[in-house]
Amino acid sequence: VTVKVLYFAVLRDLFGRAGESVALAPGATLATLAETLSERVPGLRAHLGSLAWGLNLELVPLQTMLKEGDEVALLPPVSGGRP
Protein backbone atom coordinates (compact mmCIF):
# COMPACT_ATOMS: atom_id res chain seq x y z
CA VAL A 1 0.00 0.00 0.00
CA THR A 2 1.15 3.52 -0.75
CA VAL A 3 0.08 6.30 1.60
CA LYS A 4 0.55 10.04 1.63
CA VAL A 5 2.34 11.18 4.79
CA LEU A 6 2.21 14.77 6.06
CA TYR A 7 4.68 16.38 8.48
CA PHE A 8 3.92 19.46 10.53
CA ALA A 9 5.77 21.94 12.73
CA VAL A 10 8.81 20.38 14.43
CA LEU A 11 8.50 17.25 12.26
CA ARG A 12 8.53 19.23 9.03
CA ASP A 13 11.83 20.71 10.20
CA LEU A 14 13.08 17.22 11.12
CA PHE A 15 12.15 15.61 7.77
CA GLY A 16 13.02 18.72 5.77
CA ARG A 17 9.79 18.49 3.80
CA ALA A 18 6.04 18.89 4.23
CA GLY A 19 5.14 15.40 3.09
CA GLU A 20 5.85 12.42 0.86
CA SER A 21 4.49 9.16 -0.47
CA VAL A 22 5.53 6.04 1.43
CA ALA A 23 5.14 2.47 0.16
CA LEU A 24 4.47 -0.21 2.78
CA ALA A 25 3.81 -3.95 2.73
CA PRO A 26 0.17 -5.06 2.67
CA GLY A 27 -1.31 -5.26 6.17
CA ALA A 28 0.77 -2.32 7.40
CA THR A 29 -0.53 -0.25 10.32
CA LEU A 30 0.39 3.21 11.54
CA ALA A 31 2.85 1.46 13.88
CA THR A 32 4.54 -0.11 10.83
CA LEU A 33 4.76 3.32 9.24
CA ALA A 34 6.22 4.81 12.45
CA GLU A 35 8.91 2.11 12.45
CA THR A 36 9.68 2.53 8.74
CA LEU A 37 10.05 6.29 9.09
CA SER A 38 12.14 5.98 12.28
CA GLU A 39 14.62 3.69 10.53
CA ARG A 40 15.16 6.37 7.92
CA VAL A 41 14.99 9.38 10.27
CA PRO A 42 16.08 8.16 13.74
CA GLY A 43 15.29 11.57 15.24
CA LEU A 44 11.60 10.72 14.92
CA ARG A 45 11.82 8.22 17.79
CA ALA A 46 12.11 10.98 20.37
CA HIS A 47 8.75 12.37 19.20
CA LEU A 48 6.74 9.15 18.88
CA GLY A 49 5.55 9.24 22.50
CA SER A 50 3.90 12.64 22.11
CA LEU A 51 2.47 12.30 18.59
CA ALA A 52 -1.16 11.98 17.62
CA TRP A 53 -2.06 10.34 14.32
CA GLY A 54 -4.48 11.75 11.80
CA LEU A 55 -5.88 9.35 9.21
CA ASN A 56 -8.04 10.95 6.52
CA LEU A 57 -8.70 13.87 8.94
CA GLU A 58 -9.65 11.73 11.94
CA LEU A 59 -7.62 11.03 15.07
CA VAL A 60 -6.99 7.29 15.22
CA PRO A 61 -4.95 4.81 17.32
CA LEU A 62 -1.53 3.51 16.28
CA GLN A 63 -2.90 0.00 15.58
CA THR A 64 -5.04 1.28 12.73
CA MET A 65 -4.54 -0.59 9.44
CA LEU A 66 -3.59 1.45 6.38
CA LYS A 67 -5.09 1.19 2.93
CA GLU A 68 -4.09 2.44 -0.49
CA GLY A 69 -4.30 6.21 -0.87
CA ASP A 70 -4.73 7.02 2.83
CA GLU A 71 -3.63 10.45 4.03
CA VAL A 72 -1.64 10.14 7.24
CA ALA A 73 -0.71 13.18 9.32
CA LEU A 74 1.91 13.07 12.08
CA LEU A 75 0.62 15.58 14.61
CA PRO A 76 2.99 16.98 17.24
CA PRO A 77 1.38 18.38 20.41
CA VAL A 78 -0.69 21.44 19.54
CA SER A 79 0.11 24.98 20.60
CA GLY A 80 -1.56 24.72 24.00
CA GLY A 81 -1.03 27.74 26.18
CA ARG A 82 -1.68 28.09 29.88
CA PRO A 83 -5.40 28.22 30.75
Place this chain on the structure above:
Amino acid sequence: LIEIVKSVLNSARYHSLLEDKSCGGLCIFEGRVRTHNEGREVERLEYECYEPMAVRQMSLIREEVLRRWGLGKAVIAHRIGFVPIGEAAVWIGAAAPHRAEAFAACRYMIDEVKHKVPIWKKETYRSGDYAWVGCGEEQSAAYKDHA
Protein backbone atom coordinates in the same frame (compact mmCIF):
# COMPACT_ATOMS: atom_id res chain seq x y z
CA LEU B 1 -19.15 30.34 11.99
CA ILE B 2 -15.84 28.53 11.73
CA GLU B 3 -12.98 30.35 10.08
CA ILE B 4 -9.23 30.08 9.52
CA VAL B 5 -7.69 33.19 7.98
CA LYS B 6 -4.25 34.50 7.08
CA SER B 7 -5.12 38.14 7.80
CA VAL B 8 -6.41 40.22 10.74
CA LEU B 9 -9.39 38.64 12.51
CA ASN B 10 -12.50 40.67 11.74
CA SER B 11 -13.93 41.04 15.23
CA ALA B 12 -16.69 43.46 14.12
CA ARG B 13 -17.97 40.85 11.71
CA TYR B 14 -17.80 38.03 14.26
CA HIS B 15 -19.56 40.23 16.78
CA SER B 16 -22.44 40.87 14.37
CA LEU B 17 -22.68 37.13 13.63
CA LEU B 18 -23.40 36.57 17.33
CA GLU B 19 -26.56 38.69 17.20
CA ASP B 20 -29.55 36.66 18.33
CA LYS B 21 -32.67 38.18 19.89
CA SER B 22 -33.28 35.07 21.99
CA CYS B 23 -29.85 35.42 23.60
CA GLY B 24 -29.23 37.74 26.56
CA GLY B 25 -25.67 36.67 27.31
CA LEU B 26 -22.77 37.10 24.97
CA CYS B 27 -19.24 36.06 25.88
CA ILE B 28 -16.13 36.68 23.78
CA PHE B 29 -12.55 35.51 24.23
CA GLU B 30 -9.65 36.86 22.21
CA GLY B 31 -6.26 35.22 22.47
CA ARG B 32 -3.52 37.72 21.65
CA VAL B 33 0.17 37.44 20.95
CA ARG B 34 2.23 38.70 23.86
CA THR B 35 5.81 39.85 24.25
CA HIS B 36 7.03 37.10 26.58
CA ASN B 37 6.68 33.37 26.94
CA GLU B 38 8.26 31.26 29.67
CA GLY B 39 10.63 34.09 30.51
CA ARG B 40 11.85 34.63 26.94
CA GLU B 41 11.40 37.74 24.83
CA VAL B 42 9.31 36.95 21.77
CA GLU B 43 10.14 38.70 18.51
CA ARG B 44 7.37 37.17 16.43
CA LEU B 45 4.93 34.29 16.26
CA GLU B 46 3.92 32.11 13.35
CA TYR B 47 1.04 29.65 13.34
CA GLU B 48 1.00 26.61 11.10
CA CYS B 49 -2.12 24.62 10.41
CA TYR B 50 -3.32 21.31 8.97
CA GLU B 51 -6.28 23.13 7.55
CA PRO B 52 -8.79 20.46 6.48
CA MET B 53 -8.45 18.67 9.80
CA ALA B 54 -8.46 21.92 11.78
CA VAL B 55 -11.74 22.95 10.12
CA ARG B 56 -13.22 19.55 10.89
CA GLN B 57 -12.14 19.64 14.57
CA MET B 58 -13.39 23.21 15.00
CA SER B 59 -16.75 22.27 13.50
CA LEU B 60 -17.07 19.32 15.87
CA ILE B 61 -16.30 21.56 18.87
CA ARG B 62 -18.81 24.16 17.72
CA GLU B 63 -21.58 21.62 17.16
CA GLU B 64 -20.93 20.16 20.60
CA VAL B 65 -21.22 23.49 22.44
CA LEU B 66 -24.32 24.56 20.49
CA ARG B 67 -26.00 21.36 21.64
CA ARG B 68 -24.61 21.10 25.16
CA TRP B 69 -25.28 24.69 26.29
CA GLY B 70 -28.24 25.47 24.02
CA LEU B 71 -26.41 28.37 22.41
CA GLY B 72 -28.04 30.61 19.86
CA LYS B 73 -24.79 31.39 18.05
CA ALA B 74 -21.15 30.38 18.24
CA VAL B 75 -18.02 31.62 16.46
CA ILE B 76 -14.56 30.06 16.34
CA ALA B 77 -11.95 31.88 14.26
CA HIS B 78 -8.18 31.35 14.13
CA ARG B 79 -5.53 33.37 12.39
CA ILE B 80 -2.52 31.55 10.90
CA GLY B 81 0.80 32.64 9.43
CA PHE B 82 2.69 35.51 11.07
CA VAL B 83 0.75 37.29 13.79
CA PRO B 84 2.30 40.50 15.16
CA ILE B 85 2.59 41.06 18.89
CA GLY B 86 -0.57 42.56 20.34
CA GLU B 87 -2.87 41.18 17.64
CA ALA B 88 -5.42 38.41 18.09
CA ALA B 89 -4.58 34.88 16.98
CA VAL B 90 -7.85 33.34 18.09
CA TRP B 91 -11.39 34.71 18.48
CA ILE B 92 -14.12 32.77 20.26
CA GLY B 93 -17.70 33.92 20.82
CA ALA B 94 -20.80 32.38 22.39
CA ALA B 95 -24.33 33.80 22.50
CA ALA B 96 -26.68 32.07 24.94
CA PRO B 97 -30.05 32.81 26.57
CA HIS B 98 -28.24 33.54 29.89
CA ARG B 99 -24.70 34.46 30.95
CA ALA B 100 -23.83 31.22 32.73
CA GLU B 101 -24.13 29.22 29.51
CA ALA B 102 -22.30 31.90 27.51
CA PHE B 103 -19.30 31.92 29.91
CA ALA B 104 -19.16 28.13 30.17
CA ALA B 105 -19.41 27.55 26.41
CA CYS B 106 -16.82 30.21 25.63
CA ARG B 107 -14.36 28.74 28.12
CA TYR B 108 -14.97 25.23 26.84
CA MET B 109 -14.45 26.24 23.21
CA ILE B 110 -11.09 27.92 23.77
CA ASP B 111 -9.82 25.01 25.90
CA GLU B 112 -10.90 22.50 23.26
CA VAL B 113 -9.40 24.54 20.43
CA LYS B 114 -6.06 24.66 22.27
CA HIS B 115 -6.05 20.89 22.77
CA LYS B 116 -7.71 19.34 19.74
CA VAL B 117 -7.19 21.55 16.71
CA PRO B 118 -4.01 20.88 14.69
CA ILE B 119 -2.50 24.37 14.76
CA TRP B 120 1.11 24.84 15.88
CA LYS B 121 2.94 27.88 17.12
CA LYS B 122 6.49 28.82 16.19
CA GLU B 123 8.08 31.40 18.47
CA THR B 124 11.05 33.37 17.25
CA TYR B 125 12.94 35.04 20.07
CA ARG B 126 14.82 38.32 20.32
CA SER B 127 17.99 36.25 20.52
CA GLY B 128 17.32 34.95 16.98
CA ASP B 129 16.56 31.30 17.68
CA TYR B 130 13.11 29.74 17.49
CA ALA B 131 11.04 26.96 19.00
CA TRP B 132 7.88 25.08 18.13
CA VAL B 133 5.84 25.55 21.24
CA GLY B 134 4.20 22.32 22.24
CA CYS B 135 2.08 21.88 25.27
CA GLY B 136 2.87 20.02 28.47
CA GLU B 137 2.49 16.26 28.76
CA GLU B 138 -0.87 16.69 30.44
CA GLN B 139 -2.23 18.67 27.52
CA SER B 140 -0.84 16.38 24.86
CA ALA B 141 -2.59 13.56 26.71
CA ALA B 142 -5.86 15.46 26.35
CA TYR B 143 -5.20 15.91 22.65
CA LYS B 144 -4.72 12.17 22.35
CA ASP B 145 -7.99 11.36 24.10
CA HIS B 146 -9.60 11.03 20.70
CA ALA B 147 -7.05 8.46 19.59
